[in-house]
Amino acid sequence: MSMNLNMIQPKCTHSGQRTSCQCGLCCTKITNFGVSLGGTKILSDVNLHIHCGDLTAIIGPNGAGKSTLIKAILGEVPHTGELQFLDAQNEGTTKPSMGYVPQKLDLDSSSPTSVLDLFAAAHTKRPIWFSYPKKIRERVSETLARTQAEHLIDKRLGALSGGELQRVLLALALDPIPHLLLLDEPVSGIDQRGLELFYKTVSILRKNYDLSIILVSHDLNLVAEYADRVAFINNKTIECTGTPQEVFSNTKVIETFGLDWSKRYLSNEKDKVDHADMV
C-alpha cells in the first residue's frame, strides 16, 4: 500500500480550546516519575521531556518497566512525580489529552464487534446496540483515512490482521487529536512490512499534526530509522536519552542489546553520513 500524502491534511491545532500551540514550541514534561506496586519499586526518578513533533521511542529489556511507564502516564497506575503539558507560552496546563494505541484488544476472533462499533462506542453515548448517530459513519471513515484504513470500517475487529488492527487503533487514538500520543507496539502478530508501514504512518502524522509521541518499541532497526529521540529504560529508570545515534553508541545499551547489532547500526549510520557529504 502506498502512502497517500494528500489524504493526511496538515494541521497544527490541538483538540480542545485550551492550547494555542505553535509547532515545536509546546512540550510534555515528565518530572520525577516513580511507580510502586504492592511495595515493589518498579520505576523511579524518570524524567522525560517531549517536544511536539517529536517521536520519542522507549526501548529497554523485557520487564524493565516500559509498559508500566505508559500506564502511569495514562493514570491507570498510580505514580509519584509530575506530568505537565506546557504550551508555547510555557504555561502549564492541567493535564495533556492523550491518545493511546494498545498492543492488542481483549477479544476473541469470533467477537461481533465491527470497526464502526468500536469508534461509535468511543465517540457517542447513545448505546450502539440501539442505533448509530447519523453522521458517525462519515466521521469514522474520515478518521480511518488518516491511517489508510477506511476500507476496514465494516469488518469485524477479530477478522483484522495484526497490522490492520494497529492502524485502526491508531486512527481511534487520533480522534480527537491528542496532545500526547502513546503507542505500545505489539511484540508479535505484525509482519515486517506492516510494522514499517505503521512507523511511516506515525512518522507522517507526527509532522502533520504536530504530535508528541511516545512509542514503546521492540524493533531497534525501525527505532533507529524513524525516532527523533530514544529513551533507554533499564534498572527501573531511564538510564540514557538522546538521539538514536547517541543512545545506540552508549555502552550500557550496547551491552543490553548485544554488540553486533549496534556495530552494524553505527557503520550504517556512518555510510549515511558519508553519503550525505558526497551529495
Next chain:
Amino acid sequence: MQIWYSLVDLLLPFSWLQHDFMKNALLGVLLVTPIFGLLGTMIVNNKMAFFSDSLGHSALTGIAIGVILGIKNPVWSMLFFSVLITIAILVVKEANTASTDTIIGVFSSTAVALGIVILSRNGGFNKYSVYLIGDLLSINPTNLLTLSIVFVFVIAIWGVIFNRLLLASMNPSLARSRGINVRLYEYLFSMMMAVIVTISIQWVGILIISSLLILPAASSRNIAKNMRQYHVYSVLIALISGVSGLILSYVWGTATGATIVLISSVFFAVTFIGKLRLN
C-alpha cells in the same frame, strides 16, 4: 393486571392461556427474557459465563441466610448475599494473586457448600429444592410489578453504560485514555448481573439460570456481524425460546425454565451449524 388479562384474552385466545397463572407467566417471560438476551451479550463477550453461574449458586447461601434470620421472602437476603459475593470476587480479583477462574470457583463452591450445610440441617433440604429447578408458573402480580421495575431500570442503565463498558472490556488502558472510569463500569455491570440473576432465580432455577443468560447471546454470536445484530438476534432468540418454552412446558407438563433452556440450545446448535456451513 386486569388490562393485561383482557388484552391476552382478546389477542391470544389460545387454550394454554386460559388460566391466569399462564397469563402471568407469559408476562414474566416477556419481561425476563429480553433482559437475559441483552446482558448475555456482554457476559459472553467478557467470558463471564462462570461468574454468572457462581452468582446463581451463591443464591443458595442467600436463601439459607434468609431462613436463619426468619425472613419470609428470601429474595432480599439473596440479593444482599449475591451483591456481597460479587464485591468479594471483584476485590480479590483486583489483588491479582490467582486467576479469575480459580477465584470464582473458590467463592462459588464455598457459597454452595455453606448454603447446603445450613439448609440441610435436620434433613429438611427437600423443601428448598424448588429453587434448584424454579417454578415460573408460580409468578404472581406482585412479582411482576417488581420485574417491571427491574426491567425498566436494567434497560435504562444498559443504555447509559453500554458503550463505555464495551470499551473498558476490550482494553482497560484504552478506555482509561478516553477518560472512562473502568472500575466503576465493571462494578455496575457485575451488580446488575447479581440483581437480575437473583430476582429471577425463584422462577428459573439455580441449575439453569446461567444457561439462560449465555445461550441466546452465544447463538447470536454465531451469526452476528456487528453489535447491533448481536443484540437484536440475542433478544429475539431469548424471546422466542421463552415463549415457545412456556407453551411446550404447559403441553408436556415439564419445568418451564429447563424447557426454555432446551429450546435455546436448539437455537445454538442451528446457528452453529449455519456458521460452519458459511465458512
